[in-house]
Amino acid sequence: MSSPLKGRAFKLGNNINTDYIIAGKYTKTLDYNSLAEHLLEDLDPTLVKRINRGDFLVAGRNFGCGSSREQAAIAIKYAGIGAVLAKSFARIFFRNAINLGLPAITCDTDKIDEGDELLIDIDNFEIRNLTKSLIIPATPLNKVMRDILKEGGLIPYLKRYGDFFL
Numbered sequence: 001m002s003s004p005l006k007g008r009a010f011k012l013g014n015n016i017n018t019d020y021i022i023a024g025k026y027t028k029t030l031d032y033n034s035l036a037e038h039l040l041e042d043l044d045p046t047l048v049k050r051i052n053r054g055d056f057l058v059a060g061r062n063f064g065c066g067s068s069r070e071q072a073a074i075a076i077k078y079a080g081i082g083a084v085l086a087k088s089f090a091r092i093f094f095r096n097a098i099n100l101g102l103p104a105i106t107c108d109t110d111k112i113d114e115g116d117e118l119l120i121d122i123d124n125f126e127i128r129n130l131t132k133s134l135i136i137p138a139t140p141l142n143k144v145m146r147d148i149l150k151e152g153g154l155i156p157y158l159k160r161y162g163d164f165f166l
């Protein structure tokens with residue numbers, strides 16, 4: 001069982017594409033911390049300065065659409081975001097996030113507002129909005145995805161369980 005995640009909500013809209021998450025001009029580096037410094041800067045240049053480690057991005061539909069650039073999920077993770085909650089995700093972004101150990105949680109985000117304090121229980125598929133005393137069900141992740149997240153991503157997961165696949 002993994003520990004619940006706790007943080008504040010930073011609310012975004014629908015169709016947040018990978019170019020908004022990290023502009024292409026910043027993607028030509030292997031310095032992931034520098035990617036994080038530019039997270040969502042075209043939408044909100046102050047966001048990176050306002051977030052604390054463990055806070056959450058909360059969006060509407062189709063989060064991570066656009067290109068398949070893995071740097072989008074990397075920038076979010078290295079900025080210290082604890083999870084991304086959205087009504088739906090672009091398929092490739094969703095898998096990139098899980099593979100990097102970044103929880104991507106599908107749920108109804110309508111009852112979450114900017115600044116709400118949230119507690120996410122991945123194992124029990126629920127989000128507690130502590131500010132509003134609400135429980136929001138999340139779409140369950142399968143066991144392998146939960147295990148990948150618990151290990152911190154696909155590479156640590158394969159290092160631990162890789163012999164199973166041979």
